[in-house]
Amino acid sequence: MTNLEIVCENNDYIVVNKMAGLISEKSPYEDLTVENQVFNHLLKNKQKPYIGVIHRLDRVTSGVLIFAKKKSILVAFNNLFSSRKVQKTYLAIVKNKPPKNKGHLINFLVKNKLEKRADIVPTKTKDSLECTLSYLVIDKNDFGYLLEIKPKTGRFHQIRAQLANIGLPIIGDKKYGSDQEYLPLSICLHARKLTYQISDSKESKTFEAPLPKNAFWTFKSS
Numbered sequence: 001m002t003n004l005e006i007v008c009e010n011n012d013y014i015v016v017n018k019m020a021g022l023i024s025e026k027s028p029y030e031d032l033t034v035e036n037q038v039f040n041h042l043l044k045n046k047q048k049p050y051i052g053v054i055h056r057l058d059r060v061t062s063g064v065l066i067f068a069k070k071k072s073i074l075v076a077f078n079n080l081f082s083s084r085k086v087q088k089t090y091l092a093i094v095k096n097k098p099p100k101n102k103g104h105l106i107n108f109l110v111k112n113k114l115e116k117r118a119d120i121v122p123t124k125t126k127d128s129l130e131c132t133l134s135y136l137v138i139d140k141n142d143f144g145y146l147l148e149i150k151p152k153t154g155r156f157h158q159i160r161a162q163l164a165n166i167g168l169p170i171i172g173d174k175k176y177g178s179d180q181e182y183l184p185l186s187i188c189l190h191a192r193k194l195t196y197q198i199s200d201s202k203e204s205k206t207f208e209a210p211l212p213k214n215a216f217w218t219f220k221s222s
Contacts, residue, residue, distance in 0.1 A: 005017040013067060013069055014069065015065070016037075017064065018034050018062055018063055018191070019034075020186035020187070021184065022034050024056040035051060035053060035067070052074030053074075054068055054078065055077075055081060062186070064192070064193065077196075080196050084152075087150065087194070088193070089148060089149070089150055090148075090150075091192045091211070092170045093146055093147070093170065093171045093217070094145050094147060094169065094170055094171060098135070098137055101137045102136045103166075104132070105131075110128050111156050117161070118160070118161040129155055131153045131155040133150060133151040133152060135150075139219040147168075159189065161176060164176035171188040171216065191209060192208060192209060
């Protein structure tokens with residue numbers, strides 16, 4: 001049984017460090033999901049706990065994931081996400097050296113439902129969505145280059161597709177062209193931080209998830 005790693009918990013929400021390989025929310029086809037883990041944890045103190053799925057991470061991605069304990073908190077976080085008052089910061093490891101130490105990528109993305117992937121198209125079409133992110137090279141090791149990524153939009157497989165489009169597939173992400181082995185059902189993509197603006201305030205709150213514990217993620221800066 002995979003243990004649940006709790007980053008922060010209070011009466012309103014629980015923040016966990018999602019393990020790569022698990023899907024975020026409960027499914028009739030999966031016995032073990034992060035939502036199931038959270039539910040079992042909450043059952044220890046409450047007979048019928050409420051769980052609101054605020055956002056999701058891909059199965060292959062690890063990192064910060066928040067669940068609401070109250071309906072009102074779910075609504076509040078949904079409003080924060082929809083008004084873009086939430087900033088996610090990801091870390092990714094790519095084998096190839098980026099063309100520049102920092103960059104800003106703007107692309108048009110089409111969801112390929114048949115192959116369950118995102119395709120970058122050269123120009124805007126009726127089916128495409130604009131996706132934007134910035135990246136910064138912050139370290140390197142024997143496996144590759146560590147990028148800090150801040151998406152401005154939240155499209156399906158956006159980071160994976162946009163990086164692969166400039167010749168930087170994330171290590172282990174064979175769906176997007178990586179030729180390097182990694183852990184099963186996992187890629188070197190980690191949701192490191194989530195920062196949101198506190199309502200009616202200029203203050204912000206940040207949650208940070210520890211890095212995966214394997215050799216790929218051993219860097220001087222981490």
